[in-house]
Amino acid sequence: MNERKEKIVILGYGWVGQANALALVRMGYEVFYYDVVIPKKNYQEYEEIYRKIKSLRKPLDAESPETWYLICVGDRVSSDGVQDISLIAKALDAIREAKGRIILRSTVLPQHLSKLNFDYYLPEFLHELKAVEECLQPSHLIIGKKNPELLDPGFLNVWRARSRKVFDGTPYQASYIKYLSNVWNALRIAFVNEWGDAMIRQGGLSSSETQEAINFFFEKKSYLRYGKSFGGHCLPKDALAFMAMHKDAPLFNAILASNTAHQEIEKINADLPTWFSFWEQNKNSEKDMAVWPYLWSKLNALKLIKSARKKAKPLVHFFINRMINERNALLRAKKNWNKLGVANARYYVNVGTKSNELVDEFELKETGLADYKRYIMDDDLISKKLGNLKEKSVLEIGGGIGRMTEFLSKNFKEVCAIDISEVMTEQAKKRLAEFSNIKLIVNDGQSIPFANNYFDLVYSQQVFKHVPTYGAVNNYFKEVARSLKAGGVAKIQLRTGPGVQKWKPTYGVSFDQDRAKQMAEKSGLRFIKHQFDGDRNFWIWLDK
Structure with a gap:
């Protein structure tokens, strides 16, 4: 007897939503997405799989008792640490009449969870460059279930089997684990960088000597490498939000101050490595790619090239003006703006x-x-x-x-x-x-x-x-x-x-x-x- 697979609807189709969608398609599931804008595709190597993911005009257009909704809408944290979950709440309100079950994958502070209507809280632990792979083979699977009697969907059981570590608990426990992970990673980066800064300032060591000594002790492990300050989508935002809720905890609140101080050192030592190991290889490949625009700009700066372009310009304008009339120009503009609207409207x-x-x-x-x-x-x-x-x-x-x-x-x-x-x-x-x-x-x-x-x-x-x-x-x-x-x-x-x-x-x-x-x-x-x-x-x- 063949087990009937669930339908998946992703609400919020940014980099987290796309990673989940692509992974679930590869796992054999029918996947839909809804977003208020046409999102930029973040994982170009999966172009063929993207074509299998269907866009919905309305959030409930794929509704059925077998539908599972994954909320991947982002939060926002203000400069004073106040978390804004209004877009998450709006997405949940859009499916309040749903017959299917709801899984929250957004990042939400524990004290906000009671305001939201969902069945499971599965915080994500993804790194942007390898997010699809990490959805397929989760390192950590944290399951916060409101009702322990709920029967888990098939895709969740697949994730269980593939995960290195699985935690079953309440949504509140799941949220604390999510923040524990990000604050702990931020703390490690800040500590190692501050230690390295001290070696350079007081010990007189060079940046490379400092990296060599620290890498020997921590074996070049991620988050434990002397290098750049932490940044990106998650660590600064989540650390700030959690620390704002615990202002009486001096160690928590020292993390951001230490990271900010290290950013000044970073300006002097621009060649510092990133703190996540496989990012370094990606950064080097990007440096190689950047050589070509530099060479092109140098070529165009030559007097001979500039003179030739100046002489050819009136001729080019003549032919362009002959080819493009009023109506065609507007039709071309319409086509271009439709194309840009698909690529990245925001x-x-x-x-x-x-x-x-x-x-x-x-x-x-x-x-x-x-x-x-x-x-x-x-x-x-x-x-x-x-x-x-x-x-x-x-x-x-x-x-x-x-x-x-x-x-x-x-x-x-x-x-x-x-x-x-x-x-x-x-x-x-x-x-x-x-x-x-x-x-x-x-x-x-x-x-x-x-x-x-x-x-x-x-x-x-x-x-x-x-x-x-x-x-x-x-x-x-x-x-x-x-x-x-x-x-x-x-x-x-x-x-x-x-x-x-x-x-x-x-x-x-x-x-x-x-x-x-x-x-x-x-x-x-x-x-x-x-x-x-x-x-x-x-x-x-x-x-x-």
Whole structure:
């Protein structure tokens, strides 16, 4: 008799969720995932297996009594150690009607567990570079079960058989073990590094002599190598959160101070090794790969090459302009933004984030709120022109995945966002499904599909600098004039500096204030003022 295998739904498809999904597919299970954005693929060597994992439009679309939900949504820890589990709670709320069982794989402090609805707590012990392999062959399997009478799923029994060590207990025990592991690892790294720093400062030893002595004693074991300070996704965050809950424990609280002090030593000794053994080999291979961009930059710096490129530039521009007309340029822009929406939407809608391509949902919201406050709520001209926003309507041109859109909805009566990308808009609809006053519409990159005199405010940030032609910008200005109410205001960010570079897929047209003023006024708008925002962008305010 064949045992029927469970269906698996992964909620939260970041690096932990993807590692679990890929491993479970390799174990023979049918796996689905749900995330509010299309995530970046973190394990490129598993491209063929990725194709077997199906995306869900809604969290419960694969619901059945045999479905098991794995919550792999991340937490966030503030600079003072307060853990934010709001996204975890939101994911659990989305499946509150589920008939299947729920396994929590997110990192949660013990005192927060009682706020969450789940059946099992299985904290993960994964290292990013080998996460899939570690899901297949777990070193530690910590099982915190709310109800000891529950019958374990088949995949959990497979993990039991493959694990080096297994612990069965309560969710609270499981959480403490998770934090014990990360705080212990942070403590070991900080201790060895502080010991090594003392050898260099007081003993006069070189960095290599210090490494040699410590490696002899600890046999080059992971977390016990004199090298870089601890970083990454987990150790700093989890150590800070746990220490904030135990401020009366002096040893716990010394760990972060020691790690911060060692970072100053690290600046002087940039060649220090990483503290996890197989990462060192990976780092060396990355160094080798970095040689080619360096050589390429040197080649392009030669006078002969620079002269040849300068002479060829007008010819290249001539052929490019002949090949690309207005409509084709917008179709190409749509295709490019759909592609970027699949690759890493959170990053490409706001490339200036602190974490760059590793930006998560928390940072996306954080930057959206900051820009909303800075560019709209703190804008005296908007406040003076519009007054009470609760009765006003706003259009966001280039809403993307709704980074700012959700905050507009808190103060405006009606919020509309248009975007050229179907992929971005679909993700925005997932992210903002709970907001009843938001309309999200795909457009053609130059028109506004709303009635005349409809909006009190038209706003656009980081969008027009990607519009590929002046004709498309001109069409947008005409559409703003048509759809803006009398007494309304438009605030638009434009690029300044180097002009359009059509060999760069998302590099749009550039303006100076005179050209922007002339185009706006010819479109039927009044140019109120402009203001530079750095050396590459400037804002314009318009009304009619």
